[in-house]
Amino acid sequence: MSLSELRDLYVSRGIATLHPLTVVRGKNARLYADDGTEYIDFTSGIGVVNLGHCDDELIAVAEEQLRRLWHVCFAVAQYEPYVRLAERLSEIAPTGSRNKAALFNSGAEAVENAVKVAKLSTGRPFVISFLNSFHGRTYLALTATGKYQPYKFGLEPFMPNVLHAPYPYCYRCPFSASYPDCGLTCLDYLKRWVFGAQVSPERVAAVLLEPVQGEGGFVVPPLDYVRELRSFLDQHGVLLIDDEIQAGIGRTGKVFAIEHFGVEPDVITLGKALANGLPISAVVGRSMLMDAVHPMGLGTTFGGNPIAAAVACKVLDAIGERRLLERAVRIGEIVAARFDLLAERFEIVGDVRGLGAMRAVEFVRNRRTKEPAASVTEAVIETARRKGLILLKGGLYGNVIRLHPPLTIEEGLLEEGLNRLEESIDEVQRQAR
Ligand SMILES: Cc1ncc(COP(=O)(O)O)c(C=O)c1O
Structure with missing residues (x-):
């Protein structure tokens, strides 16, 4: 056969x-x-x-770690590659603050856990994501995803308390406006018709944003959209979760795509390129937020696997070295x-x-x-x-x-x-x- x-x-x-x-x-x-x-x-x-x-250098790192220790589960005992990767990510995450990290397996899992961090640290129940977004296929990540076919088809009911706002997709502006003459009609809509009409800002834990929509077709938001969104969220104590799973780790010419916009997110999700193909993902964010979670509130059997974590550290080295x-x-x-x-x-x-x-x-x-x-x-x-x-x-x-x-x-x-x-x-x- x-x-x-x-x-x-x-x-x-x-x-x-x-x-x-x-x-x-x-x-x-x-x-x-x-x-x-x-x-x-x-x-x-x-x-x-x-x-x-x-890549030969990554193979060598993976092989060495494979022979030393390839699984122990961080919930059982700590090991160095996990802590080193958490340190590296915390040092480079552009939040403008001290950071901490937690490691997982997939992008979707990182998104789920970033939302847990946001909910527990703010005590607020709502999350807002964007139309035409993609955040993964587990239920919260799927709910946040702003594309029905093929991902969400027939899978109702979705998670409660997730709302969607239009993304600034200027080529196909949902308001038939044109940038910059529009004066950011879509942001105005988010402020009045999502935050104003459907939920009060003080009930929103976070906005989940792809700094460049990946699956959505590489849609790049205008600079002033992202900046004005950040300042609106600041006014209301709403966190910005920056989903860098597709755009991060150097792909846009910055380690984090959000750096192009000159704004500081509160929590960042990473996955995909982090270990160049070994499965690992991360949530990194302001220490105060990451520590709002009670012990055992986060975790997973395989998350932050030693081989993947060791390779991820090498990938971060390679960004500079190469x-x-x-x-x-x-x-x-x-x-x-x-x-x-x-x-x-x-x-x-x-x-x-x-x-x-x-x-x-x-x-x-x-x-x-x-x-x-x-x-x-x-x-x-x-x-x-x-x-x-x-x-x-x-x-x-x-x-x-x-x-x-x-x-x-x-x-x-x-x-x-x-x-x-x-x-x-x-x-x-x-x-x-
Ligand atoms: C921006 C973004 N977030 C989350 C995910 C989900 O990642 P995974 O497929 O590893 O669960 C993806 C995957 O394409 C993505 O592009």
């Missing part, structure tokens, strides 16, 4: 896979399939392997310049946007009406795969291609991948005519 047949027999249909590929090996930005085909990987396992696949922030900026410049040309050349390209190395193309049927073109997006992804390029989609309508190349990708390979993407868009546009 082929692997695909076995998969169909034994893997739940709920677990879907974008590309019909069996991958057997990876090295930096290259993936190799079981038939020997080589692919350029512009997904990094959904924004995870910032240092590329199977100049990953400069790499992210450089990748962003190269991709943005190419994407601007795509926007000029192709009618099916409605918008190009991003921050640092997070760059996306949004496809439309018609530039004037901005009708989303999901099937065109899929066709581009399939065409690119035939050309040996692995891409990732996103966006509320599944009509965005978001680029997540490893930050260590060779520049020649990046250019080659971009050539293949451009050729694919060209082919699809010509067929669509």
Whole structure:
């Protein structure tokens, strides 16, 4: 039986896979399939392997830790990699305060626990998140997620006391306004119609914000939106939980994407790239808030696993040692310049946007009406795969291609991948005519 047949027999249909590929090996930005085909990987396992696949230095750290101690559970006894990672994250988290951290397994779990911290430290029951957001698939994280299909479909009832506000998605402004003339209509809506009409500010523990929406299609909020939101929350003692699970760990050219906006969050969630693919996540925040939780109020069997924590410390070293922030900026410049040309050349390209190395193309049927073109997006992804390029989609309508190349990708390979993407868009546009 082929692997695909076995998969169909034994893997739940709920677990879907974008590309019909069996991958057997990876090295930096290259993936190799079981038939020997080589692919350029512009997904990094959904924004995870910032240092590329199977990095030798990380392998050495993982191997050493594996031989020494690979599980003990922090609830049983403490061990050094956990404490060291907590120290490192606390030192760099841009909250403007002393920090503490707690380690978990997945992004969703970090989000759940960040909300626990917010509720226990404020004594308030409500949380506000954003439309078109993604925070994970466990029930609170899923409730906070602002996209119904496919994640939330049929899974009601959701958690109570979670409200959604419009995200400043300027290309598709829900108020049909245009920035900056709008004067931040969406923020006004949040203040009057979410905080004012649906809940009083003194009942809200936190606002949960992606500094750049990831799954939502790399939507970057205006600087003044984030700043004014922060000052509004300060006025009312509402915490800002900064979900850096996709945008953090250097991907935007800063260790934390929120640093671009010059505001200080109270609590931060990290995951994905933290250990370059070993499962680990973190909540780091102001010490006073993190300590508002009673002993045993947080924890998990595997969270902060010694191997993953040791590798995460090495990933943090590598940000400086390998100049990953400069790499992210450089990748962003190269991709943005190419994407601007795509926007000029192709009618099916409605918008190009991003921050640092997070760059996306949004496809439309018609530039004037901005009708989303999901099937065109899929066709581009399939065409690119035939050309040996692995891409990732996103966006509320599944009509965005978001680029997540490893930050260590060779520049020649990046250019080659971009050539293949451009050729694919060209082919699809010509067929669509
Ligand atoms: C911003 C953000 N938060 C949370 C999550 C959930 O992370 P995980 O899939 O590790 O549970 C994701 C995953 O894509 C994400 O992008």
